[in-house]
Each structure stands twice: as C-alpha cells, then as structure tokens.
Amino acid sequence: MQQIKEYHGCSPERFLQELLPLGQPVVLRQAVASWPVVKVAQDGPAALLSYLKPFDSGQATDTLLLAADTAGRIFYRPDYQGFNFERSRYPLTAVLQQLIKQSSATPSLFIALQSAALQRCLPELVTQLPLPFLPEPAAGRVWLGNQVTVPAHFDDGHNLAAVVAGRRRFTLFPPEQVANLYPGPLDFAPTGTPISLLNLNKPDYQRFPRAKAALASAQQTELLPGDVLYIPLLWWHQVESLSPVSMLINYWWGGSLSAKPVQPAAFDSLLFTLLSMQHYSPAERKAWAALFQYFAFSGEETGIPAQLPALQNLLQPGQGELPTAARLAALRSWLQQQLADKAD
Structure with a gap:
C-alpha cells in the first residue's frame, strides 16, 4: 500500500498552482498547527472541552451511536435490512463530555458526531480557522468521535480535511477502482453516497476477489493534529479514528457539497440515468x-x-x-x- 505524498511547509500558492491541478491526494503536514484550537487540544480533551464550551451555540447535531459489538465500524446490520447504529442529536460539547467520560477504558459505546455545520454549532470559532489553501470560499464541518471507522465512500466535491485532535488514518482509492471496491446500493447507504462492502482491515478475498486489485492501488496516511489532507473529488476514502477523542474539520468545494453547490447535481444525474436505462x-x-x-x-x-x-x-x-x-x-x-x- 502506497503512502500518500507529503509536503512539509507547503505554501498555499504552491498547493493551489502546482499540486491541486494534478488531481492527486496530498498531505500538508502541520498546515493548520497555528490554529488556536489545535494548540489547546495538545493539552488534552479536557482542555479542548473548556476551550470549545464558550463557542458552542447549543444546536443539536447529528450523532451516530454504535454498540460495542460493532467494533465502531459504521455499516449495515447483519441482515442488511438496516444500519448498525442509532441516530440521535446532541450539542457538540455534550458529545465531547461523553467521549471524555469513557476515554480511559475500552469503549462501551462508539460515538460519531457527523458533518456538523461549523457555522451552526461553533459560529464564533469560524474566524479563528484561516485556511488559505482553499481555492474558493467554503463552509467548514465538524467531525467528532472515538474509535469509529467510516467505510470507503466518495464525496461529490473536493475535500480539505484538517485534524484538530487525535489521530486519523485515511485509506484512499482512485475513482476507477469502483468495481473492485464492491459498492453497496446508491439509495440505501449509511453515508450520503454508497459505501464499499469491503472490510479493508479484514478483507474476505473469497467473497470479494477483486479486493486485491483495489488494495494494490490504495494510498494511505495517518494524520496528527495540525495536519491537512486533500482528497480529490470522487476519490474513495475510508476514515478510521484511532483515538478516544478525535476531532476533524473539513471543507468541501467544487460539487454538490460546496458552499455554492453545482446544480443539477451529477449524483442525481447518475440516479436518473439508472432509472432510464433499466429496461x-x-x-x-x-x-x-x-x-x-x-x-x-x-x-x-x-x-x-x-x-x-x-x-x-x-x-x-x-x-x-x-x-x-x-x-x-x-x-x-x-x-x-x-x-x-x-x-x-
């Protein structure tokens, strides 16, 4: 498995003019290490909680709760008739408090606050998060949880993902590996787009023989606080949170997920094409x-x-x-x- 290319001290100008046009994932090491929230998080989850509390608007945010027997992997139930998590809504700092409570032991509950709009849950924090690597204005989203795995999926938009606290492992695949990743249904997925049915950490080559080809093309990296990963549009990516408390802020642009979404959405066109081609x-x-x-x-x-x-x-x-x-x-x-x- 290849390591994603890394750049230390990369300037925004170099990223935007040289690296971004290549359409390949890159890691920008310590690109947001100067963010105040990243510096505070180095003192531990309790310090992060104290710092974020005054910024919390109290808005409830989508949060997934997974039982211990799921091992934290967001997926389908064994009968594939539903998903293996419960969906709830809590304020961000309430989720962080719960993560801290169980951070000293093996998780009895896996928690994933998903894609919370930064402007809604931490509106006053926005001005403290400069990101000159963005080619256009983009709205940030917060991801917070413990040792949860989001299976490989793709986004209809380019993505800059910045780690604030904890470690995260990303495994990426180019779009042309779609057939080798065995995607699930387009209209029935725990994420906004279909997920790969492969368990990348325990691949079943008998059921999914093409997985070997997918893994041969995979690129991987582990991000630390202050690191930023660029994920090009439609690249598949599995995300593993490796710490009892992990926080990430991401920014999408250039697709239906951007601040100025592309309309009509290409994903909708795909669904329409499937309907029209079925006969x-x-x-x-x-x-x-x-x-x-x-x-x-x-x-x-x-x-x-x-x-x-x-x-x-x-x-x-x-x-x-x-x-x-x-x-x-x-x-x-x-x-x-x-x-x-x-x-x-």
Missing part, C-alpha cells in the same frame, strides 16, 4: 453509452461549422464555453415538463 438490453445500453461518452464526457469537437452557432450542442464540447443562463433555464424547464408528462 434496455446490454446491447442497447452499450449504444447509449456511446452517446453519453460523446456528448457528456469526451470533450471532442462537434464538427458543426462555427458559422452555424445556432446548431452547436448544449455544452459545445471542445469549445470551452458554457451555455448561457437562458439556455440552461430553458433546458431545465423542458426536462421538468418531460418528467411531469411521464408521471401523469
């Missing part, structure tokens, strides 16, 4: 795939003479020009009408 034969789907490849993904020239601009297709492949707002609005209106007509 076609393999040969017919192959024919449609050729059209999708040409119109949506190839970026090739249309071959229509430039003197006939009215006949250029919607996205003008290869021209580098986006359609006008009016044209997009007309397309959305047409598509909505098509869906309404077919629903009647």
Whole structure:
C-alpha cells in the first residue's frame, strides 16, 4: 500500500498552482498547527472541552451511536435490512463530555458526531480557522468521535480535511477502482453516497476477489493534529479514528457539497440515468453509452461549422464555453415538463 505524498511547509500558492491541478491526494503536514484550537487540544480533551464550551451555540447535531459489538465500524446490520447504529442529536460539547467520560477504558459505546455545520454549532470559532489553501470560499464541518471507522465512500466535491485532535488514518482509492471496491446500493447507504462492502482491515478475498486489485492501488496516511489532507473529488476514502477523542474539520468545494453547490447535481444525474436505462438490453445500453461518452464526457469537437452557432450542442464540447443562463433555464424547464408528462 502506497503512502500518500507529503509536503512539509507547503505554501498555499504552491498547493493551489502546482499540486491541486494534478488531481492527486496530498498531505500538508502541520498546515493548520497555528490554529488556536489545535494548540489547546495538545493539552488534552479536557482542555479542548473548556476551550470549545464558550463557542458552542447549543444546536443539536447529528450523532451516530454504535454498540460495542460493532467494533465502531459504521455499516449495515447483519441482515442488511438496516444500519448498525442509532441516530440521535446532541450539542457538540455534550458529545465531547461523553467521549471524555469513557476515554480511559475500552469503549462501551462508539460515538460519531457527523458533518456538523461549523457555522451552526461553533459560529464564533469560524474566524479563528484561516485556511488559505482553499481555492474558493467554503463552509467548514465538524467531525467528532472515538474509535469509529467510516467505510470507503466518495464525496461529490473536493475535500480539505484538517485534524484538530487525535489521530486519523485515511485509506484512499482512485475513482476507477469502483468495481473492485464492491459498492453497496446508491439509495440505501449509511453515508450520503454508497459505501464499499469491503472490510479493508479484514478483507474476505473469497467473497470479494477483486479486493486485491483495489488494495494494490490504495494510498494511505495517518494524520496528527495540525495536519491537512486533500482528497480529490470522487476519490474513495475510508476514515478510521484511532483515538478516544478525535476531532476533524473539513471543507468541501467544487460539487454538490460546496458552499455554492453545482446544480443539477451529477449524483442525481447518475440516479436518473439508472432509472432510464433499466429496461434496455446490454446491447442497447452499450449504444447509449456511446452517446453519453460523446456528448457528456469526451470533450471532442462537434464538427458543426462555427458559422452555424445556432446548431452547436448544449455544452459545445471542445469549445470551452458554457451555455448561457437562458439556455440552461430553458433546458431545465423542458426536462421538468418531460418528467411531469411521464408521471401523469
């Protein structure tokens, strides 16, 4: 398993101009070590709690509770008819207090506060978290828990993940490994996108023989407080919290998860395509795939003479020009009408 490339003392300019365009994950060691909350967390969870209490808005946040027999791995129940956790809502510092209470022993309860909007739960802390590595404004989200594992999944957006407290291990896979990761259902997953059915720490090669190919392409790193990891859009990533108290703040941009989400979301397009393709034969789907490849993904020239601009297709492949707002609005209106007509 490869180690993710690391950079010490990397400037924001170098990251944005040289590293980000490569589309590969990188670790920026100690890139946020100057954050006050990171410095306080070095004195232990109790100091972190004292520091965060005045910032806590009291807003309840999504929190997953897993029994001891789950080993902290967020997943399906053994019968696959549901998930192996209970979902509750608590203020952030209440969760942190509970983590501290059981931090000195083997966890009897695994806890994961998930994707809490920083602006809602710790609004006054936002100004203390400068992150010049972001290419555009992005809203932070807080992740807090003990030794919980989130199985490999992908995000519809680029991700900068900064560790505040504890250690976290990330295992990443490029998007083209999707088939080798045995993804679960698109519409029934414990995360926002499908998860890999593989237990990467105990791979079952008999049930999942392609897992060997996936693991051969894997990249891994362990992050300490102050470290930042860049995860490119659609890269699969498993996240393991290795400490009794672990806190991370992440920022998404460039997809449906960003502060200015891309609409319509590409993930919704995938679901719509699955619905529309279900009645076609393999040969017919192959024919449609050729059209999708040409119109949506190839970026090739249309071959229509430039003197006939009215006949250029919607996205003008290869021209580098986006359609006008009016044209997009007309397309959305047409598509909505098509869906309404077919629903009647």
